[in-house]
Amino acid sequence: xxxxxxxxxxxxxxxxxxxxxxxxxxxxxxxxxxxxxxxxxxxxxxxxxxxxxxxxxxxxxxxxxxxxxxxxxxxxxxxxxxxxxxxxxxxxxxxxxxxxxxxxxxxxxxxxxxxxxxxxxxxxxxxxxxxxxxxxxxxxxxxxxxxxxxxxxxxxxxxxxxxxxxxxxxxxxxxxxxxxxxxxxxxxxxxxxxxxxxxxxxxxxxxxxxxxxxxxxxxxxxxxxxxxxxxxxxxxxxxxxxxxxxxxxxxxxxxxxxxxxxxxxxxxxxxxxxxxxxxxxxxxxxx
Numbered sequence: 001x002x003x004x005x006x007x008x009x010x011x012x013x014x015x016x017x018x019x020x021x022x023x024x025x026x027x028x029x030x031x032x033x034x035x036x037x038x039x040x041x042x043x044x045x046x047x048x049x050x051x052x053x054x055x056x057x058x059x060x061x062x063x064x065x066x067x068x069x070x071x072x073x074x075x076x077x078x079x080x081x082x083x084x085x086x087x088x089x090x091x092x093x094x095x096x097x098x099x100x101x102x103x104x105x106x107x108x109x110x111x112x113x114x115x116x117x118x119x120x121x122x123x124x125x126x127x128x129x130x131x132x133x134x135x136x137x138x139x140x141x142x143x144x145x146x147x148x149x150x151x152x153x154x155x156x157x158x159x160x161x162x163x164x165x166x167x168x169x170x171x172x173x174x175x176x177x178x179x180x181x182x183x184x185x186x187x188x189x190x191x192x193x194x195x196x197x198x199x200x201x202x203x204x205x206x207x208x209x210x211x212x213x214x215x216x217x218x219x220x221x222x223x224x225x226x227x228x229x230x231x232x233x234x235x236x237x238x239x240x241x242x243x244x245x246x247x248x249x250x251x252x253x254x255x256x257x258x259x260x261x262x263x264x265x266x267x268x269x270x271x272x273x274x275x276x277x278x279x280x281x282x283x284x285x286x287x
Contacts, residue, residue, distance in 0.1 A: 046087035047262040047275040049095055052248060054255060055283040056168070056219045058199040063167035064287035068201070069097035069126070070278040072224025073261025075137070077108035079268045082117040088262050088277070089120045095279050099128040099165075102155060103224045104135020104175055104205030108265070111145045122153040128165060130155045135205040135225065136177035137265075143178065158203060160186040168199035168282075171218070175205045185209060191216040201282075207242045207258050214254045221256045222280065228260030228273030235273065246273070 059066075069092045076085055092100060102121075107114050124130045132155045134143050147157045156163070158172025171194075173185035185204065194200065202218045204210075206225045213221045228246040229235025238245045248257045259278045264270055 046084065046091060047277045049091060050259075050276040050278045051281065052257065052278055053281045053283050054220055054248065054257065055285055056199045056255075057253075057285060058168075058197065058219060059282055059284040059286075060167050060199075061284045061286040063199075063282060064284040066099070066167070066282045067095070067097045068222070068280040068282070069095055069100045070103060070222050070224075070257070070259050070280055071100065071262055072103040072205070072259045073105040073135070073227055073263055073265070074102075075105055075108050075261075075263040075265050076114050076117045080263050081114075082120065084263065085117055086120040089123050091277055093123070093125050095277070097126045097279060099170070100124050100126045100130040101203050101222055102130065102132040102150070103203050103222055103259070104133055105137040105224060105261070105265070106132070106135070106150070107141050107146060108137055110142050111149045114141075115149060118149065118153065121150065121155065124154065131163075131170065131172060131203065132157045133172040133203045133205060134159075134175045134178060136175050139175065139177040139181065139183075143181070143183065158190075159183075160189045162190050162194060164198075168201060168219075169194055170201050170203070172203040173209065173212075176209070185212070187212045187216050191218065207244050207256060210243055210251050210254065210256045213256075214252045218254050220280075220282075221254060223256065223258045224261050226258055226260070227264065227270070228258075 074088055132150045138146050151157055160173050162169055162171040171190045173190050174183055178184045196217050199219045202213050202221045204221055204223055207223045210221055226238040226242050226245045229238045244256050244258045246258050246260050260273050260276050262275050262277055
């Protein structure tokens with residue numbers, strides 16, 4: 001004899017549905033808080049070091065292994081202050097670079113307010129010196145004053161200018177945001193009369209400046225600006241607005257390296273885009 005059919009379970013009442021929804025919502029909230037908390041901890045503890053080798057066709061054998069420490073998007077301000085600047089400086093110096101490139105968005109505020117926070121930059125040490133170009137945030141914060149201040153701290157501003165190092169040229173251009181003040185990038189001034197037989201590294205804050213770098217025969221452009229996306233939905237915005245969001249890519253005969261940056265803008269939180277100071281090691285094909 002077949003057993004009697006089992007009666008269907010009564011539908012879940014409102015109290016059970018409410019309980020389940022609260023459990024799911026609570027778990028999602030806990031995961032979000034944990035993720036943001038870990039992302040904030042990652043920013044506040046300071047950037048890690050990333051190492052990338054970049055071969056340059058015109059680099060002579062004598063410059064093989066030349067190391068450039070790339071520092072971008074420190075964003076000193078009310079949250080990331082002098083202590084954070086000291087962490088950045090100590091991390092850079094620990095890599096013992098041949099040259100230091102500070103590629104814009106150093107600050108979010110005036111020299112009057114943030115001068116003490118930036119003071120540790122005077123401790124940067126590299127055999128061929130430290131160089132600086134403006135980012136868009138410098139133009140929100142008084143770019144002219146900051147150029148004077150970083151020079152006072154021992155950095156060499158490259159305002160649409162070039163310096164000839166022993167084995168390659170180092171050039172820098174102002175950020176695009178400077179165009180509003182008549183101080184935008186001038187590639188002809190920085191690169192127009194250079195010897196094209198020498199390798200050239202360009203400091204330019206925004207990755208979109210790569211197209212002008214290609215036109216002027218630059219071998220390698222070093223940029224920041226994107227923060228690697230920092231956190232959602234910033235990654236979507238960064239990807240739509242920039243040709244490269246992070247890492248090394250080639251555009252014709254020019255390579256572009258984009259650092260994720262040392263600090264953070266807005267909430268001091270990164271998710272999926274950890275901060276970094278990148279040590280670029282140049283490689284000669286003659287070596």
